[in-house]
Amino acid sequence: MQLRGLVSEVRQSVYAVLVEWERPPANVPKVQALGTAFSVSSDGIFVTADHVVNPQNNTPPGRAFGPNDKILLAQMQSDGCTASIVGPCQVLASSQPHDYAILKLGTVAGRIQKYLEIDLASRFEGDEVAICGYPLASTQTHPQNGAVTITMSIRVAAGIISSQQLQNNSKVLEVDFPILPGNSGGPLFHIRTGKVLGLAKATLSVGNGGGVTIGHLGQISDVRNLWSALKTHI
Numbered sequence: 058m059q060l061r062g063l064v065s066e067v068r069q070s071v072y073a074v075l076v077e078w079e080r081p082p083a084n085v086p087k088v089q090a091l092g093t094a095f096s097v098s099s100d101g102i103f104v105t106a107d108h109v110v111n112p113q114n115n116t117p118p119g120r121a122f123g124p125n126d127k128i129l130l131a132q133m134q135s136d137g138c139t140a141s142i143v144g145p146c147q148v149l150a151s152s153q154p155h156d157y158a159i160l161k162l163g164t165v166a167g168r169i170q171k172y173l174e175i176d177l178a179s180r181f182e183g184d185e186v187a188i189c190g191y192p193l194a195s196t197q198t199h200p201q202n203g204a205v206t207i208t209m210s211i212r213v214a215a216g217i218i219s220s221q222q223l224q225n226n227s228k229v230l231e232v233d234f235p236i237l238p239g240n241s242g243g244p245l246f247h248i249r250t251g252k253v254l255g256l257a258k259a260t261l262s263v264g265n266g267g268g269v270t271i272g273h274l275g276q277i278s279d280v281r282n283l284w285s286a287l288k289t290h291i
Contacts, residue, residue, distance in 0.1 A: 060187060060215060060248050063187075063246075063248060063251050064187065064189060064211075064213050066171075066251060067173065067189055067244065067246055067251055068133070068189055068211050069170075069171040070095050070096045070171045070172050070173045070244075071093060071094075071095050071189055071190060071191070071211065071243060071244065072093070072094050072095065072096070072103065072130045072131060072132050072143070073090055073092075073093060073094075073130070073131040073132075073140055073191045073194050073207065073209060074090070074091045074092045074093060074094050074105055074109050074110065074128065074129070074130060074242060075088055075089060075090055075091060075128070075129040075130070075131055075142070075196065075207070076088070076089050076091055076122065076126055076127065076128055076129070077126065077127040077129055077145075078123075078126050079123055079125040079126050080123075082120055086196050086197065086198055087198050088129070088196045088198060088207075089196060090191070090194035090195060090196055090207065090209070090239060091109050091110070091112070091239075092105060092106060092109035092190075092191075092239055092240070092241040092242040092243075093105065093109075093190035093191050093192075093239065093240055093241065093242045093243035093257070094109075094130060094160060094242050094243075095172075095173055095242075095243065095244045095253070095256075096169050096171065096172040096173065097172050097173055097175065097253075097287065097291060098169070098172055098290075098291040099169045099170070099172060100169070100291070101146075101161055101162035101169055102149075102159065102160070102161055102287075102290050102291050103130065103146065103159070103160040103161070103162070104157060104158070104159060104160070104242070104244075104256060104280075104283065104287070105157075105158050105160060105241075105242030105256070106156050106157065106158065106241045106242035106256055106257065106258060106278065107151045107152060107153050107155070107156045107157055107158045108153075108156060108241065109158065109241050109242045110122075110128055110148055110151065110158045110160070111148075111151060111153070111158070114153050127145045128145065128146050128147070128148070128160070129142050129144070129145055129146070130142070130143050130144065130145075130146055130160070130162065131143060131207050133191075133209070133211065137210065138208060138209070138210055139206060139207060139208055139209075140191075140194075140207040140208075140209055141207075142207070143162065144162050144163055144164050145162075145163045146160040146161055146162050146163055147160065147161050147163060148160060149161050149290055150286045150290075152282070152283065152286070154225050154226070154227050155227045155278060155282035155283060156227070156256075156258050156278045156282075157256065157278060157282060157283040157286075158242075159283070159286060159287055159290055161290070173244055173246070173251070173252070173253045174251075174252045174253065175252065175253050175280055175284065175287070176247060176250065176252035176253060176254050176280070177280075177281055177284060180218055180221060180230060180254060180279070181218065182217075182218055182219060182220060182221065183217050183218065184217060184218045184247065184254075185215070185216075185217055185247070185248045185249070186215070186216065186217065186218055186232060186245050186246065186247055186248060186254060187213060187214065187215040187216075187245070187246060187248050188213070188214050188215075188232070188234075188236070188240065188243055188244065188245045188246070188257055188275070188277075189211055189212065189213045189214075189243055189244065189246075190211070190212060190237075190239065190240035190241075190242070190243025190244075190257060191209045191210075191211060191212070191239055191240075191243075192212050192237035192238055192239030192240045193209075193212075193237065193238065193239055194207060194208065194209035194239055195207075195208050195209070196208075212237060212240065214234040214235075214275075215234070215248060216232050216233040216234040217232065217233055218230050218231070218232055218254075219231050219232060219233045219274060221279075227278065227279075227282055228278075228279035228281060228282055229258070229276055229277065229278060229279065230245070230254070230255050230276075230277040230278075230279055231274045231275065231276060231277070232245065232274065232275040232277060233274065233275075234274075234275050235260040235274070235275055236257045236258065236259060236260045236275040236276065236277075237260075240257045241257050241258065241259070242256055242257060243256065243257045244256060244257075245257065245277045253280050254277070254279070254280060255277035255278055255279045255280050256277065256278050256280060257275065257277060257278075258275075258276040258277055258278045259275075259276045260274070260275055260276065
């Protein structure tokens with residue numbers, strides 16, 4: 058399958074992660090886009106990055122969620138530019154060192170029809186991969202009826218695995234393209250199989266030793282970091 062067709066299949070399993078603040082911070086909309094997640098089972102199990110749903114673990118730390126703040130998932134509509142909220146979710150498990158979180162939809166209308174398979178095989182430098190997610194998403198709340206409009210478009214980047222690193226006992230893949238804000242938690246998948254190898258984590262700026270940035274590498278948390286936790290839920 059060509060990459061275009063593969064992306065069309067993968068994107069049906071990729072959702073936006075939002076927070077609905079009980080009391081929004083100053084100059085922040087009541088519903089705010091945070092990052093990306095992807096479904097891994099028909100029972101409403103999703104994976105994202107820990108720092109997406111635990112913003113206090115960011116650098117610098119963000120505002121922690123209160124007990125009445127809601128984490129939401131939203132799915133792209135057929136128009137390709139707006140999304141609808143599919144429901145609130147809860148965090149079943151998370152790991153700051155490995156930067157993953159496992160989510161469960163509170164209610165699943167029917168069953169999730171599209172989900173991604175996990176690839177636990179060995180990774181190799183030079184493997185061709187792609188990532189998709191919803192960076193730069195924005196939300197607007199209607200001042201009269203409170204309806205929320207989520208504007209987004211899926212962004213795709215493709216390249217290769219350039220290296221593999223071990224950071225704090227956590228396997229991290231580096232790819233030769235940057236991770237945009239909002240892509241965090243999105244799936245890195247093999248462009249031949251569509252199976253997930255990892256989830257987007259951050260972008261590393263590479264300098265020449267004199268403080269001048271000469272390039273950006275995407276950092277990917279290897280999906281095998283979360284497998285033992287994930288298999289207890291799917």
